[in-house]
Amino acid sequence: MTLQDEYKKISGLYRETVNEADSLKEVEKERVKYIGRSGAVNEIFKKLGTLSPQERPAWGKKLNILKSDITKCIEEKKSQFNKKDKAEDIFDPTLPGNFSTLPSVHPVTRILREIKHIFSSLGFGIAYGPEIETAYHNFTALNIPKDHAARDMHDTFYLDKEKNLLRTHTSPVQVRVMENNDPPYNIIAPGKCYRRDTIDASHSPVFHQVEGLMVGEDISFSDLKGVLAEFAELFFEGTSVKTRFRPSYFPFTEPSAEMDISCRICGGKGCSSCSQKGWLEVLGAGMVDPEVFKHCDVDSNRWQGFAFGMGVERLAMLKYGINDMRFFYLNDMRFLEQF
Numbered sequence: 001m002t003l004q005d006e007y008k009k010i011s012g013l014y015r016e017t018v019n020e021a022d023s024l025k026e027v028e029k030e031r032v033k034y035i036g037r038s039g040a041v042n043e044i045f046k047k048l049g050t051l052s053p054q055e056r057p058a059w060g061k062k063l064n065i066l067k068s069d070i071t072k073c074i075e076e077k078k079s080q081f082n083k084k085d086k087a088e089d090i091f092d093p094t095l096p097g098n099f100s101t102l103p104s105v106h107p108v109t110r111i112l113r114e115i116k117h118i119f120s121s122l123g124f125g126i127a128y129g130p131e132i133e134t135a136y137h138n139f140t141a142l143n144i145p146k147d148h149a150a151r152d153m154h155d156t157f158y159l160d161k162e163k164n165l166l167r168t169h170t171s172p173v174q175v176r177v178m179e180n181n182d183p184p185y186n187i188i189a190p191g192k193c194y195r196r197d198t199i200d201a202s203h204s205p206v207f208h209q210v211e212g213l214m215v216g217e218d219i220s221f222s223d224l225k226g227v228l229a230e231f232a233e234l235f236f237e238g239t240s241v242k243t244r245f246r247p248s249y250f251p252f253t254e255p256s257a258e259m260d261i262s263c264r265i266c267g268g269k270g271c272s273s274c275s276q277k278g279w280l281e282v283l284g285a286g287m288v289d290p291e292v293f294k295h296c297d298v299d300s301n302r303w304q305g306f307a308f309g310m311g312v313e314r315l316a317m318l319k320y321g322i323n324d325m326r327f328f329y330l331n332d333m334r335f336l337e338q339f
């Protein structure tokens with residue numbers, strides 16, 4: 001085929017075949033076919049040498065124009081596909097964004113970890129006990145006999161005929177530790193407790209306590225005060241917290257006391273958060289009752305010590321200024337994300 005014939009063929013053909021391409025890949029094939037390194041146009045260029053020197057410049061120009069026309073045609077076709085692709089992947093600024101949130105630790109878990117950390121730093125070990133307890137460990141061994149009025153204070157979930165139950169406090173762990181180990185004891189026992197309470201701002205049928213037990217040959221009430229005041233200081237770090245101990249009653253301790261901290265909002269002057277008292281109740285404690293030692297086969301003439309129990313949710317509420325316990329269990333991300 002002569003240069004002229006090929007020129008005629010290609011210039012009459014390229015538009016049609018390029019426009020028939022139905023994907024970017026097909027368009028690229030057309031580009032290679034016509035204007036690639038070994039494409040049709042370059043093949044025609046090679047034939048310029050067959051022409052007379054007078055004819056060559058004019059045909060060279062024609063071929064260059066053909067090449068740029070084909071290039072333009074291919075670019076146009078490509079841009080059609082690009083537009084189509086973009087239309088499918090259009091960015092809509094009115095759609096809500098995809099926010100990824102980092103997981104956070106639940107406030108109750110966070111407070112539990114803090115309490116464990118503080119008592120570990122004070123030399124306490126950690127003990128665990130079963131959530132399904134015997135009535136003996138939950139009540140009897142803690143000096144709460146069957147007809148004792150204190151059993152009424154605990155609205156208990158019994159599992160079978162008053163023998164097994166869901167523990168109403170973490171205190172039975174004290175008993176288990178003393179039954180299975182020789183004194184001295186220096187432990188805390190964190191865990192879940194269960195009571196048949198109606199859910200309200202300060203009650204939940206499931207809640208968390210941390211029990212503590214310190215027993216030695218020379219442990220007195222001033223050790224109790226020292227350890228718990230130190231705990232309050234470390235737990236409510238950054239604020240000067242005052243503590244006070246009020247006489248109280250628990251069947252398993254004698255004497256018993258409740259520890260209050262000065263209200264962190266009013267500093268002790270009195271406000272609505274502390275019911276104008278200036279003090280907030282934090283935990284119960286006392287010297288281990290000799291009756292409890294007797295149940296655990298520990299010689300109370302040689303060993304003395306103290307026990308305490310604190311509500312984890314209550315401590316979390318005091319620390320974070322939360323006024324309703326139900327927030328901990330609603331799984332509302334707006335609440336949980338703040339911790």
Ligand SMILES: [Zn+2]
Pocket residue numbers: 263264265266267268269270271272273274275276278279
């Ligand atoms: Zn106050």
